[in-house]
Amino acid sequence: MPLTIVLRVFWRTGNVRDHNSRGAAQGGMRLVAAETPRDGTRVAVRVPAKVNLFLAVRGVRADGYHELATVFQTISVFDDLCVALVAPPGRGHHPASRPHMRLELSHDEVQGVPAGDANLAVQAGRLLGESAHMIEPGIDSERVGPRTIIDLDKGIPVAGGMGGGSADAAATLVALNELWGTELSRDELRELGSRIGSDVPFLVVGGTAFATGRGTALAQVLCRGEFHWVVCPDSASLATADVFKAWDKTCEPSEVEPDAVLQALRSEDAEALGAALHNDLEPAAFALRPRLAERKERLLTAGALGVMVSGSGPTMLALASDHAHAVALAAEVREGGFVARSPAGGPEIVRR
Numbered sequence: 001m002p003l004t005i006v007l008r009v010f011w012r013t014g015n016v017r018d019h020n021s022r023g024a025a026q027g028g029m030r031l032v033a034a035e036t037p038r039d040g041t042r043v044a045v046r047v048p049a050k051v052n053l054f055l056a057v058r059g060v061r062a063d064g065y066h067e068l069a070t071v072f073q074t075i076s077v078f079d080d081l082c083v084a085l086v087a088p089p090g091r092g093h094h095p096a097s098r099p100h101m102r103l104e105l106s107h108d109e110v111q112g113v114p115a116g117d118a119n120l121a122v123q124a125g126r127l128l129g130e131s132a133h134m135i136e137p138g139i140d141s142e143r144v145g146p147r148t149i150i151d152l153d154k155g156i157p158v159a160g161g162m163g164g165g166s167a168d169a170a171a172t173l174v175a176l177n178e179l180w181g182t183e184l185s186r187d188e189l190r191e192l193g194s195r196i197g198s199d200v201p202f203l204v205v206g207g208t209a210f211a212t213g214r215g216t217a218l219a220q221v222l223c224r225g226e227f228h229w230v231v232c233p234d235s236a237s238l239a240t241a242d243v244f245k246a247w248d249k250t251c252e253p254s255e256v257e258p259d260a261v262l263q264a265l266r267s268e269d270a271e272a273l274g275a276a277l278h279n280d281l282e283p284a285a286f287a288l289r290p291r292l293a294e295r296k297e298r299l300l301t302a303g304a305l306g307v308m309v310s311g312s313g314p315t316m317l318a319l320a321s322d323h324a325h326a327v328a329l330a331a332e333v334r335e336g337g338f339v340a341r342s343p344a345g346g347p348e349i350v351r352r
């Protein structure tokens with residue numbers, strides 16, 4: 001195994017309601033003394049989470065994945081990722097030394113965040129590095145050469161149905177493409193992303209999109225204005241694969257179409273969007289976690305325009321008519337929810 005993988009994750013402390021106001025990439029790089037990266041050898045990217053405003057499961061495919069029709073949108077809940085190129089003291093970043101690059105991520109214990117190879121950011125960095133010949137298989141991992149370090153600052157709920165791991169993979173592709181100067185287009189990064197996970201291609205681009213297939217075939221969708229949400233994470237995660245397995249046991253393929261959601265997005269109509277929100281995975285998530293159905297009822301009773309599980313859950317999303325309504329709703333239901341808005345752009349380079 002040619003790469004040394006250590007993952008550093010900084011979980012944000014403080015009130016989750018600070019998601020929107022928090023400065024970008026505040027999780028600091030922690031490097032060995034005398035390895036401070038120089039100008040141009042460090043890139044910070046802020047990446048939003050995703051929600052599925054519409055998700056229909058059409059059936060099971062030959063490859064075992066499920067055929068989807070889904071409307072993705074980014075939402076203002078962010079992870080911040082910082083990549084840095086460091087050379088050993090007294091040695092530079094000569095391009096000739098780069099095939100011996102080591103990719104390092106380090107891991108502070110954060111519940112539910114996969115370590116090492118299981119982390120999608122690691123997989124994304126390795127895939128980009130190998131396809132761009134930045135990382136060669138078979139190098140001597142003990143060799144004292146240049147290293148690339150990835151620091152991750154989590155703000156997106158872990159395994160919450162908001163694409164947090166996929167967002168980190170997308171951010172890693174964008175950040176390392178810049179840091180390493182590999183000059184792949186966003187389309188090429190999307191293609192690489194599809195090999196990592198079904199949500200990664202969308203999160204490389206962000207905004208609003210209609211997706212089919214595994215969720216990787218994307219068409220941009222017009223969305224006017226902003227929508228305001230209360231995001232209610234659950235205290236325990238749900239694995240996407242388990243939710244799809246529960247769908248296999250309890251649900252039938254559906255023919256429902258996204259027209260009403262697309263029309264509501266075009267016409268900036270929160271009330272129509274609330275009525276049109278649809279997620280075929282919701283009954284499967286409720287079967288695995290019955291308290292989610294009760295939470296949905298409480299949010300609807302409190303006056304949300306629409307409520308649904310985000311993706312495979314368990315995070316619950318309640319749509320409000322505007323920001324003030326979202327703040328009032330979050331305060332009234334006391335579900336530990338925080339306010340966010342959508343759409344929220346895509347991964348953005350915030351510092352070099």
Ligand code: C5P
Binds near residue numbers: 067215240244
């Ligand atoms: O693509 P990704 O690795 O994010 O998917 C996680 C799991 O969710 C897959 O292993 C699969 O079990 C399930 N999945 C699916 N059909 C999809 C997307 C995901 O069955 N379209």
